[in-house]
Amino acid sequence: MAAMLPSDSALIVVDVQNDFLPGGSLAVPHGDRVIPPLNRYLAAFAVRRLPIFATRDWHPQDHCSFREHGGLWPTHCVQGSWGGQFAEDLKLPEATTVIAKGTRSDRDAYSGFEGTDLHARLQALGSCQLYVGGLATDYCVLATVRDALAYGYQTYLLGDALAAVELAEGDGRRAIDRMVRLGAELMWWQKVA
Ligand SMILES: [Zn+2]
Numbered sequence: 001m002a003a004m005l006p007s008d009s010a011l012i013v014v015d016v017q018n019d020f021l022p023g024g025s026l027a028v029p030h031g032d033r034v035i036p037p038l039n040r041y042l043a044a045f046a047v048r049r050l051p052i053f054a055t056r057d058w059h060p061q062d063h064c065s066f067r068e069h070g071g072l073w074p075t076h077c078v079q080g081s082w083g084g085q086f087a088e089d090l091k092l093p094e095a096t097t098v099i100a101k102g103t104r105s106d107r108d109a110y111s112g113f114e115g116t117d118l119h120a121r122l123q124a125l126g127s128c129q130l131y132v133g134g135l136a137t138d139y140c141v142l143a144t145v146r147d148a149l150a151y152g153y154q155t156y157l158l159g160d161a162l163a164a165v166e167l168a169e170g171d172g173r174r175a176i177d178r179m180v181r182l183g184a185e186l187m188w189w190q191k192v193a
Helices: 031-047 118-125 137-150 171-182
Strands: 009-014 052-057 097-101 129-135 154-163 185-187
Touching: 009 031, 009 118, 009 137, 031 052, 031 129, 031 154, 052 118, 052 137, 129 137, 137 154, 137 171, 154 171, 171 185
Parallel strands: 009 052, 009 129, 052 097, 129 154, 154 185
Antiparallel strands: none
16 A cells, blocks of 8 residues: 555545534535444554544535535534534544635635645645545535645545535445546555555
């Protein structure tokens, strides 16, 4: 695996928060299935002292994405709430950098790069290769990967650590196809373990 994880690699775990998991207000079907594979990737990056980022939706109470404020989604991931916390079973190393997004009432952000300092931090670290997994394939993972590719990062999509909302059946598959067409490389743990 060492050969597969050069020193300019970074791991980006997208939105593995209680509200996106079974029992949460905006549960992604089988969202909890991403946790064991993500824990393997987290351990692999941690042992090599490679940078790890965890993005989170971190919305004010009156966020524009919430239905009662004219948005598309039920209230979710409110700042400081249980739903906004990372999954308890997700083993984020202490050195993980947390990237909060969607923190302003009047703006939503699906991508971990949108309105955050993620790109600047990656540049400062010299990270050129990003490994991205988490929730949800068809929204925040898609948007994050699209921005990563637009910024010129070599981007790997962790195929075994994704789950989709699927408002329409097949959205997850279509999102993966789209990311691959844009230049992301789909990979699985078995390929690198
Ligand atoms: Zn949100």
